Amino acid sequence: MKKACxxxxxxxxxxxxxxxxxxxxxxxxxxxxxxxxGAAAIxxxxxxxxxGSNLSTTTRSWQASDFSGTNLPTTIDNVTVLIDxxxxxxxxxxxxxxxxxxxxxxxxxxxPVEVTNALGSATGTATLDSYGPAFFTLLSHYxxxxxxxxxxxVAPTGYLGSTVSSRPALPGESIQIYATGFGPTTPAxxxxxxxxxxxxxxxxxxxxxxIGGVAVKPxxxxxxxPGEYQINIAVPPLADGDQAIIATIDGVSSQTGLFLPIKxxxxxxxTVSLTPxxxxxxxGATLALTAKVANTSNQxxxxxxxxxxxxxxxxxxxxxxxxxxxPSLLPQSSTILISAISQEDSTAQASVTINLENAxxxxxxxxxxxxxxxxxxxxxxxxxxxxxxxxxxxxAALPTTFVSPTQVTATATVTMPVGRLAAVKVTNPNPGxxxxxxxxxxxxxxxxxxxxxxxxxFLEMATWGPxxxxxxxxxxxxxxxxLTAQFAQxxxxxxxxxxxxxxxxxxxxxxxxxxxxxxxxxxxxVALALxxxxxxxxxxxxxxxxxxxxxxxxxxxxxxxxxxxxxxxxLNAAMGDYLNMVNNAKATGTTSANENYARESMQLFTxxxxxxxxxxxxxxxxxxxxxxxxxxxxxxMARVMTGWTYGETPGYASLWTNMPYYFGPMIAFENYHxxxxxxxxxxxxxxxxxxxxxxxxxxxxxxxxxxxxxVAPNIAFRLIQHFVESSPSxxxxxxxxxxxxxxxxxxxxxxxxxxxxPEAQTPGTGKLTxxxxxxxxxxxxxxxxxxxxxxxxxxxxxxxxTPLSPPTVFSFFSPAYVIPNLTPTTLAPEFQTLNASTALxxxxxxxxxxxxxxxxxxxxxxxxxxxLANNPADLVEAINQALFRGQMGDDVRxxxxxxxxxxxxxxARVRSALYAAAASPQYQVQQ
Numbered sequence: 072m073k074k075a076c077x078x079x080x081x082x083x084x085x086x087x088x089x090x091x092x093x094x095x096x097x098x099x100x101x102x103x104x105x106x107x108x109g110a111a112a113i114x115x116x117x118x119x120x121x122x123g124s125n126l127s128t129t130t131r132s133w134q135a136s137d138f139s140g141t142n143l144p145t146t147i148d149n150v151t152v153l154i155d156x157x158x159x160x161x162x163x164x165x166x167x168x169x170x171x172x173x174x175x176x177x178x179x180x181x182x183p184v185e186v187t188n189a190l191g192s193a194t195g196t197a198t199l200d201s202y203g204p205a206f207f208t209l210l211s212h213y214x215x216x217x218x219x220x221x222x223x224x225v226a227p228t229g230y231l232g233s234t235v236s237s238r239p240a241l242p243g244e245s246i247q248i249y250a251t252g253f254g255p256t257t258p259a260x261x262x263x264x265x266x267x268x269x270x271x272x273x274x275x276x277x278x279x280x281x282i283g284g285v286a287v288k289p290x291x292x293x294x295x296x297p298g299e300y301q302i303n304i305a306v307p308p309l310a311d312g313d314q315a316i317i318a319t320i321d322g323v324s325s326q327t328g329l330f331l332p333i334k335x336x337x338x339x340x341x342t343v344s345l346t347p348x349x350x351x352x353x354x355g356a357t358l359a360l361t362a363k364v365a366n367t368s369n370q371x372x373x374x375x376x377x378x379x380x381x382x383x384x385x386x387x388x389x390x391x392x393x394x395x396x397x398p399s400l401l402p403q404s405s406t407i408l409i410s411a412i413s414q415e416d417s418t419a420q421a422s423v424t425i426n427l428e429n430a431x432x433x434x435x436x437x438x439x440x441x442x443x444x445x446x447x448x449x450x451x452x453x454x455x456x457x458x459x460x461x462x463x464x465x466x467a468a469l470p471t472t473f474v475s476p477t478q479v480t481a482t483a484t485v486t487m488p489v490g491r492l493a494a495v496k497v498t499n500p501n502p503g504x505x506x507x508x509x510x511x512x513x514x515x516x517x518x519x520x521x522x523x524x525x526x527x528x529f530l531e532m533a534t535w536g537p538x539x540x541x542x543x544x545x546x547x548x549x550x551x552x553x554l555t556a557q558f559a560q561x562x563x564x565x566x567x568x569x570x571x572x573x574x575x576x577x578x579x580x581x582x583x584x585x586x587x588x589x590x591x592x593x594x595x596x597v598a599l600a601l602x603x604x605x606x607x608x609x610x611x612x613x614x615x616x617x618x619x620x621x622x623x624x625x626x627x628x629x630x631x632x633x634x635x636x637x638x639x640x641x642l643n644a645a646m647g648d649y650l651n652m653v654n655n656a657k658a659t660g661t662t663s664a665n666e667n668y669a670r671e672s673m674q675l676f677t678x679x680x681x682x683x684x685x686x687x688x689x690x691x692x693x694x695x696x697x698x699x700x701x702x703x704x705x706x707x708m709a710r711v712m713t714g715w716t717y718g719e720t721p722g723y724a725s726l727w728t729n730m731p732y733y734f735g736p737m738i739a740f741e742n743y744h745x746x747x748x749x750x751x752x753x754x755x756x757x758x759x760x761x762x763x764x765x766x767x768x769x770x771x772x773x774x775x776x777x778x779x780x781x782v783a784p785n786i787a788f789r790l791i792q793h794f795v796e797s798s799p800s801x802x803x804x805x806x807x808x809x810x811x812x813x814x815x816x817x818x819x820x821x822x823x824x825x826x827x828x829p830e831a832q833t834p835g836t837g838k839l840t841x842x843x844x845x846x847x848x849x850x851x852x853x854x855x856x857x858x859x860x861x862x863x864x865x866x867x868x869x870x871x872x873t874p875l876s877p878p879t880v881f882s883f884f885s886p887a888y889v890i891p892n893l894t895p896t897t898l899a900p901e902f903q904t905l906n907a908s909t910a911l912x913x914x915x916x917x918x919x920x921x922x923x924x925x926x927x928x929x930x931x932x933x934x935x936x937x938x939l940a941n942n943p944a945d946l947v948e949a950i951n952q953a954l955f956r957g958q959m960g961d962d963v964r965x966x967x968x969x970x971x972x973x974x975x976x977x978x979a980r981v982r983s984a985l986y987a988a989a990a991s992p993q994y995q996v997q998q
Contacts, residue, residue: 098125100195103184106170107205107251108326114203115176116262117252118298119159120168121152123193126186127164141265143172143297149189154197155182160263160297172298173199175262202323203252206316207299214316214329219245219303221361227332236346239334240306245290246331248302253278253292253320260294269295277321280304282331283314309333339366343413343421350423352397353503354430355455360393360423362411369415376409387427399476401427401457405502428503430455430476434510437495442485443517444543449481451497453507459500463509465493466934487514487539489854490949491523494938509938511945520549524956528834531997532794533557533826534592535844536851539953541592550827557593558819562626568615571731575609575618576864579874582622583860586847597629597822598622599843600793603882604786605640605676607649609875618875620733621645633786633816634777637676641668641769642736644717650880653737654728657713657745664745669708671880673700677776679785682754687784687804699781700753707749707759711772714744714765739765753779777816783808789886790821795831797838798898803830837998839901841883842870844997845913849920849989850929852953859928866925869912871904917989921982933981940980943971950988963991 104111106118113119129148137144143160145151150169152159157174169186176182176199184195207215209226216225218238225246226237240246256270271293272278280287280302291303302318313330342365350358362372374389376382382389385402389395395409405427413419438450449469451462454477462469462481465488469481479497494509521529526545530537533554545553563585566577589595607621624643628636640646647653652668674680682690682697689696718735719725727740744765749772751757757775759768776782787807791799810824825831840848846867850857864874877883884903889896919925923933939945947967951959959967970983988994 096125097191098127098186098188098193099123100126100184100186100193103195103197105203105205105252107207108203110203110205110326112198112200112203113154113173114200114252114254115173116255116260116294116298117173117203117205118162119154119171119173119197121171121184121186121195122168123186123195125166125188125190126150126169126193127166127188128190130165132163133161138265141267143263143265145263151187153183153185153187155199158263172262200323202254202320204250204318204320204323204325205252206248206250206318206325206329208329212330213313214248214250214331216240216246216248216331219247221363225331230332233348236344239311239332242306242308242333242335245303245305248280248304248316250300250302250318250325251298253300253302253318256294262298264297266294266296269293269301272300272320274321278302279319280316281318282307282316283309283333285309306331306333311335341366341413341416341419343372343411343419345409345411345421345423348423349425351426351428351503352395353428353505354397354399354401354457356397356430358395358425360389360395360409360411362393362421364413364415364419367413367415369413371414372411373414374409374411377407378410387425395425397427401429401502426502429457429499429501429505431505432456432460432497432499432507434495434497434507437510437512440512442493442512442514444485444487444514447483447485449483449495451479451481451495452477453497455499455507456497457499461498461500463494463496463498463506463938466932466938485514487543488935488949489539489852490936490939490951490953491515491539492935492939492945492949492952494935494945496938508941511939511942511949516543516546519546520552521546523952524958525832527956528998529826529832531848532831534596534851535586535589536848538851539854541851554593554823554826557591558630560591560594562594562623562629563589563591565619565622565626568619571614571616573615574613575615575875576861578615578619578622579864580859580861582874583847583863584857586843587850587855587857587860591626593822594626594629596794597818598625600790601625601629601636601640603793603877604789605637605646606877606880606882607643607645608877610878612645612648616733617645617648622875628818630819630822631817633782633811633818633821634773636818637672638769638773639736640676641672641712641773642715644731644733644735644737647715647717647737648731652712652715654716655709655713656743657710664706664709664713666705666709669712670705673705673708673776675880677786678753678779678781683781683784684801685780685784685805685808686801687788687799687808688801699779700751703750704752707751708772710745710747710749711759711768714739714741716740716743741765744768751775754781755779783811783816786816787811787821787825791825791831792838792886792900794822794825795828795838796836797900798836800830803828834998837996839899839905840995840997841901842867842872842904842909842913843874845870845995846916846920849917849954850931853920853931853985855920856930856932857928858930859926862926862929866912866916866919869909870916871906871909871912913995914986914990918982918986921985921989933978936981936985937977940971940977940984943968943980943984946971946980946984950984954988954994959988960993963988963993966991 100123102122104120105113106120127150133144145158147161147164150164152171154173155176159171159174161171163170179199181196182199184197186193213226224237225240228238230237253272255273257273260270285307287304289302289304295301311334314333316329316331318325344363346361364370376389377386387398407425408422410420410422432455434453436452456476456479458473460479462471464483469483471479471481491514492511493514495512496507496509498506526542527537566581602625609618624639628639650668650671651665655665658664678699682699715737717729717732718738720730720732746762748761749759755778759771784804788804807824811821814820872883884900886900888900888903890899890902939949966987967984970987971980974980
């Protein structure tokens with residue numbers, strides 16, 4: 072005899088189950104009974120119903136995600152049940168009822184029952200017997216049973232409604248009756264686990280079944296599913312009607328008041344029934360139909376599809392055994408009628424409706440196999456394509472032409488996707504719209520003037536981040552042509568203040584806009600470097616007008632000579648405010664000239680403190696460094712820098728001291744300038760003669776400074792630190808210093824020498840990416856759309872840098888900072904911004920960025936990466952190309968592969984893997 076089991080849905084119906092609302096007080100148990108009969112006695116391994124209140128805060132049955140391998144769930148929505156101290160498997164929870172399987176137990180008699188959930192715990196008792204036989208029931212009247220020949224439920228026709236087929240039992244036929252509590256099996260079946268192989272009960276000789284008072288010998292009895300027994304019997308000769316059924320094992324009987332409906336064979340009108348009654352099929356699928364002819368022994372039928380015997384290629388075909396095969400393309404009407412006509416009586420027939428849907432498309436190949444940026448004709452090969460199908464490339468729909476179910480074509484303008492991998496997929500239209508699993512297609516520059524990894528690394532040094540299209544441009548143009556284009560690029564514009572008192576908040580937002588979206592990327596990187604050498608801070612200069620004038624000056628002189636940049640910055644009114652040169656008057660009997668700007672312009676902006684060799688190494692005499700200048704030189708330089716006040720405010724007369732004006736250089740008032748002679752004690756000393764003007768003395772002082780051998784290697788070293796690496800070799804510094812001397816400090820030549828030097832072109836020690844650049848690098852590499860970047864100010868502040876607001880004259884970090892307690896001593900300026908708090912802030916920024924949680928004004932389109940995440944290896948490789956120049960370390964790849972494989976959610980895969988990548992040390996250190 073065939074052994075089968077009840078479906079999970081039918082088992083739940085038989086066990087019962089009511090829907091209750093959520094509650095907040097603790098659970099209460101009011102009863103524990105046999106789940107099939109409601110009897111007080113339960114049995115080891117049998118199904119049990121627990122009644123009460125607040126037993127659960129939710130209502131649902133078990134589902135696939137609740138199972139652990141072959142183990143049934145013992146917890147559903149925080150509900151657990153102990154019977155006699157042992158965990159019970161749970162199939163259904165609700166506030167008023169729990170359905171559980173009693174755990175294996177050899178005890179008998181009264182045992183404790185404990186229910187625990189999020190609201191608390193409750194205890195009750197149950198009576199545990201060796202046997203607790205009980206039939207599952209249909210609406211508490213009929214024993215649950217199926218006909219052996221076709222699985223139809225044993226019940227009066229229509230008893231369970233139109234959706235569940237049923238008919239009475241026929242004397243002489245075999246049926247399968249379902250029950251619980253019939254004792255152990257041989258071999259034993261463990262309670263709480265799925266049943267892999269049905270096993271017979273150990274005490275079959277003691278099992279007695281009577282139907283309508285007639286004893287029936289079971290043909291088989293055993294466990295077929297957790298807690299579920301199947302008893303196979305042949306129906307005895309009985310009269311039509313409901314016949315009582317009862318089973319006894321080892322003297323213990325099942326519940327009374329249950330019946331089996333009996334109906335003997337009758338003659339009458341021939342009818343045909345078809346199963347399934349209706350169906351929805353995708354193209355390419357088949358459906359097995361079963362026809363039953365009643366009141367005749369002739370079961371032969373003729374099959375038709377839409378009135379055509381056997382069907383055809385347009386509407387689909389049906390075989391002599393009832394197997395329907397869909398057509399390859401949707402017919403004009405997607406609703407198909409399949410009929411079975413009795414060959415005994417052609418007036419007897421039945422029909423089912425089949426709703427056809429387009430197939431799920433499958434992409435097997437894309438031509439060309441590698442795409443190039445620009446115009447392209449794309450052919451996609453596969454199966455299941457429908458008329459109206461659309462090709463998607465990197466998340467964008469393309470104009471698509473349907474060729475056949477195995478081919479579609481499209482035209483495209485290919486742009487470089489994040490990670491150089493474009494997901495190609497095909498979506499079929501309704502009915503039954505469906506999308507293929509994407510296929511990853513490489514996108515590469517056709518004729519590379521520069522290798523990809525080298526291009527990305529170059530842009531990491533020369534821009535605010537290697538955006539995908541910028542990489543394409545550099546690979547196409549080549550390094551020198553790109554530099555030429557950038558040197559010719561006009562400076563980005565900065566907004567005007569709304570008033571003289573407006574703070575810098577709006578200007579900080581403009582800082583991010585310029586960095587992230589400005590076309591003058593190299594100019595703005597040079598401006599950042601100059602601003603971190605010649606510092607002005609909004610901590611002191613708090614107004615918009617002060618800082619915007621300073622920012623404009625940095626950009627305007629980024630490609631000029633360093634001498635001109637220094638001169639412009641010296642006379643910049645914001646600098647005058649910050650380092651006290653504005654309104655610095657000559658000494659009187661009670662005052663002296665302010666030395667602040669004089670000192671910083673030499674120590675930080677030009678010379679440094681000690682004499683240097685041409686390669687930037689300190690000059691040593693008897694093992695000691697040699698000062699570049701003395702205090703007397705500082706005092707003399709302070710006298711040089713007297714007599715300057717704000718420029719003339721339009722519409723106002725000029726006088727000492729002018730009112731603050733920031734949109735022009737400071738101007739001199741000779742009456743307040745110290746005209747005495749000044750001696751500058753440099754290695755190449757200078758004397759500025761008495762009687763000179765403020766402007767002439769300043770020019771002479773700068774002439775003297777720029778004669779000193781220190782300027783070229785000192786500033787070369789500082790600029791290399793900002794662009795390339797924290798601790799450049801002396802040879803590197805020497806080569807850049809030579810380029811400085813040969814071009815008279817022309818920053819275009821100096822920056823070219825820095826970026827194209829062999830040491831810059833080869834990955835080396837590198838440097839920690841400072842917070843500004845960490846933020847912009849990540850957003851630009853992921854091609855973020857920026858409409859309102861104001862939230863970045865707070866994010867960057869948390870990471871250790873607030874735009875326009877360096878905390879000291881050394882900017883955000885000292886060029887001489889070394890990592891504490893590290894041997895050997897390691898020069899690493901940017902690490903001064905790193906501590907436990909800012910390191911955590913970097914990780915938080917990475918998470919917010921990849922989760923699109925920074926703000927509504929910053930958005931990263933993750934559609935292509937989510938498509939690639941169907942294959943974690945593709946996603947990881949795209950991240951490798953996007954963030955690691957294709958040079959990801961094996962340790963990082965292992966972490967990312969794990970992160971990309973631990974969720975069924977594609978978006979979660981992308982977030983997890985991108986976060987792990989962006990937060991990794993390899994990404995945060997520019998090498």
